[in-house]
Amino acid sequence: MLRSTATRSLLKSFPKAASSRSSYSAASATFRNAIPGRQLSNRRPQVLAAFTRPTTTSLLYATQAGPPFDRIDTKAEHKIGEKVIHPDAAHVDTGSSVRHVFEKSQAPPEAPEESPMAGIKGDIETIKETFSLGEVPKESLYIGAAGVLPYAATSLSSLYLAYDINHAQATGGAGYLFSPETAHQLLEIITPIQIGYGAVIISFLGAIHWGLEYAGYGGHHSYRRYMYGVIAPAIAWPTIFMPVEYALITQFVAFNFMYFADARATVRGWFPPWYSTYRFVLTFFVGASIVMTLVGRGQIVKADSNLKSPVDYVKQDRDAQWEALEREEKERRAAMVKEGEEEEEEEKSDDGESKEEDGDDKKN
Numbered sequence: 001m002l003r004s005t006a007t008r009s010l011l012k013s014f015p016k017a018a019s020s021r022s023s024y025s026a027a028s029a030t031f032r033n034a035i036p037g038r039q040l041s042n043r044r045p046q047v048l049a050a051f052t053r054p055t056t057t058s059l060l061y062a063t064q065a066g067p068p069f070d071r072i073d074t075k076a077e078h079k080i081g082e083k084v085i086h087p088d089a090a091h092v093d094t095g096s097s098v099r100h101v102f103e104k105s106q107a108p109p110e111a112p113e114e115s116p117m118a119g120i121k122g123d124i125e126t127i128k129e130t131f132s133l134g135e136v137p138k139e140s141l142y143i144g145a146a147g148v149l150p151y152a153a154t155s156l157s158s159l160y161l162a163y164d165i166n167h168a169q170a171t172g173g174a175g176y177l178f179s180p181e182t183a184h185q186l187l188e189i190i191t192p193i194q195i196g197y198g199a200v201i202i203s204f205l206g207a208i209h210w211g212l213e214y215a216g217y218g219g220h221h222s223y224r225r226y227m228y229g230v231i232a233p234a235i236a237w238p239t240i241f242m243p244v245e246y247a248l249i250t251q252f253v254a255f256n257f258m259y260f261a262d263a264r265a266t267v268r269g270w271f272p273p274w275y276s277t278y279r280f281v282l283t284f285f286v287g288a289s290i291v292m293t294l295v296g297r298g299q300i301v302k303a304d305s306n307l308k309s310p311v312d313y314v315k316q317d318r319d320a321q322w323e324a325l326e327r328e329e330k331e332r333r334a335a336m337v338k339e340g341e342e343e344e345e346e347e348k349s350d351d352g353e354s355k356e357e358d359g360d361d362k363k364n
Contacts, residue, residue, distance in 0.1 A: 131281055135274040144278065147201065148285045154194035155289035155296075161187045162296035187300075191244050194293060198251040199236040201286075205258045206232025209265070218270040225270065228261055245294065252290045259283040 133141055161183045168180045178186065206229040212218070213225040235254045239247040259279050266276040 133274070133278060133281060136278045140278065144282050148282060148289075150197050151194065151286050151289040154190050154197075155292040157190050158187060158194075158293045159296040161190070162300045165300050187297075191293070191297075192240070194289075195240055195244070195247045195251065198248075198255075198286075198290075199233075199240055202236035202251065202254050202258065203233040205262070206230070209270075212270060218265075218268065221270070225265075228258070232258060244297065248290050248294055252287055255283050255286055255290075 161178070164176055164178055165180050165183045165187075167176065168183070209225050210229040213220065213222075232254070235250065235257075239250045242250065262271060262279045263276040265271050266273065
């Protein structure tokens with residue numbers, strides 16, 4: 001079939017036909033003009049010569065089809081060639097994209113590794129940005145700071161009273177401001193105040209979820225949001241019936257649990273973006289206050305294992321009253337015995353006198 005005259009004339013006409021299809025690059029045009037080798041025979045060189053196509057170079061664009069050939073504007077080229085190029089050293093760039101590939105890089109040398117102090121300074125800046133709370137509304141910031149003050153006051157008071165008691169135990173006398181008994185009594189008043197206040201705050205943190213659910217902030221999520229308002233008071237209020245150390249530890253865990261819940265809610269869009277940072281700072285101070293109270297009471301227990309409770313003071317007063325009554329009873333009985341002995345002596349003396357008088361009468 002390839003040897004026919006009609007076929008040969010058809011094949012020779014292919015290079016003369018202009019390509020009507022647009023291409024994206026000269027390489028793709030070359031690839032398109034290539035003839036598969038499996039259609040030719042190595043034994044027929046005349047056929048290979050007949051299938052040879054000239055390479056057509058054209059500037060084509062990916063956005064829109066351009067002309068098949070690049071037409072050069074000779075007049076514009078002549079005008080550009082007549083222009084005199086003046087040197088401008090201020091705008092000369094010594095950099096080159098080719099030099100970085102084929103030669104040594106002309107880029108400036110890399111900066112030396114940062115010292116450990118630079119990393120510490122960066123960490124300090126991060127901490128400053130975290131505690132700055134610049135995005136928090138002033139009302140929330142002021143009220144939150146005021147809410148931390150009762151915790152700080154009770155914790156510092158507990159630490160001082162613990163120090164006063166330890167000082168009294170070490171010196172065998174009284175503390176700087178209070179006696180050990182008075183310090184114990186004040187400590188037993190301050191610690192329940194701190195525990196009760198913590199229960200109120202934990203319940204309030206759960207109630208915030210209810211308020212934002214009612215307001216529809218971040219959408220309505222029903223029980224997924226309401227459960228935090230139930231879990232918080234369910235954990236907080238039983239702590240007022242626990243021993244002091246267990247109550248403080250439970251509230252510490254509850255505060256951290258509520259912080260993680262609020263942080264997750266902030267990521268989900270249930271709270272304003274600044275709320276997680278705001279809660280982190282407040283939880284940090286509250287947790288530090290609880291830890292200080294626990295450390296102070298632990299030092300007291302180490303120095304004086306027999307902490308006196310109000311019940312102990314009542315028992316001590318009752319024992320003192322019984323001792324006073326026993327002492328009075330002994331004194332009364334001793335007085336009665338003494339009076340009886342005096343009466344017996346008087347009776348004996350009276351009997352002796354009466355006998356003497358009877359003897360005198362008989363003599364007379």
